[in-house]
Amino acid sequence: MKLLIGNRNYSTWSLRPWLVMRHFEIPFEDEVFQLSGPDWREKIAARSPTGKVPVLIDGDLAVPETIAIIEYLAERFPDKAIWPSASRDRALARAAAAEMHAGFPALRQHAPMNLRASHPGKVDLDSVRRDLHRVEALWGDLLERSGGPFLFGGFSAADAMFAPLATRLRTYDLPVSDLAGRYVEAIYALPAFQDWLSLALHEPWIVDDDEIDVIQGRIAPGTLA
Ligand SMILES: N[C@@H](CCC(=O)N[C@@H](CS)C(=O)NCC(=O)O)C(=O)O
Numbered sequence: 001m002k003l004l005i006g007n008r009n010y011s012t013w014s015l016r017p018w019l020v021m022r023h024f025e026i027p028f029e030d031e032v033f034q035l036s037g038p039d040w041r042e043k044i045a046a047r048s049p050t051g052k053v054p055v056l057i058d059g060d061l062a063v064p065e066t067i068a069i070i071e072y073l074a075e076r077f078p079d080k081a082i083w084p085s086a087s088r089d090r091a092l093a094r095a096a097a098a099e100m101h102a103g104f105p106a107l108r109q110h111a112p113m114n115l116r117a118s119h120p121g122k123v124d125l126d127s128v129r130r131d132l133h134r135v136e137a138l139w140g141d142l143l144e145r146s147g148g149p150f151l152f153g154g155f156s157a158a159d160a161m162f163a164p165l166a167t168r169l170r171t172y173d174l175p176v177s178d179l180a181g182r183y184v185e186a187i188y189a190l191p192a193f194q195d196w197l198s199l200a201l202h203e204p205w206i207v208d209d210d211e212i213d214v215i216q217g218r219i220a221p222g223t224l225a
Helices: 012-023 040-045 066-076 087-102 105-110 125-146 157-171 178-189 191-201
Strands: 002-005 029-032 055-058 061-064
Touching (some): 002 012, 012 066, 055 066, 061 066, 087 125, 087 157, 105 125, 125 157, 125 178
């Protein structure tokens, strides 16, 4: 199997299924598509039915959409606990994954994932406060219920869905409860996440549209390289 992904430093959607595959030791290769540069959209569109990454290639099957990829993996590898094993936990894990897929618009807009950066104080807290409260409440309920360190005890697809959001909290030093802070630490301590992070830190490419100094107008596009 092959997973087509975007720049590791910035591509939140790519990180999610990659973490699932690496953590659950599913054999795969990956291929990185830059999300900037000449003809980048055409290059991805030539390989992706949606023109977006990630895409999972399994023989002649190309599966786009992160949730669909994770569900395909869970069906193809039923012996791996990609979703929690108890039905009630699975229901809550899928609800959390769906909420992440469709929600948290302010954090996405105002605090883009940028693994190699550290930008404390640059995000206007008023713009993200509602999302922060919601994610703290959700993580808090699930972590208290499971006892941690992950949302359902052991690492599952629900945690993969939230890993990019966890990195935003750290990159922008956003204020959260101790419980949420410990969850962010658990994500960073996961060996599969560390593997992704060390590859991301060595990427040379800069995507202006995902750099907060460019988004907020401090630096002109094209001057960060
Ligand atoms: N709904 C898609 C979203 C995928 C997505 O937006 N991927 C970004 C990279 S993180 C992308 O390919 N952007 C290229 C574009 O929007 O043209 C999923 O769940 O996988």
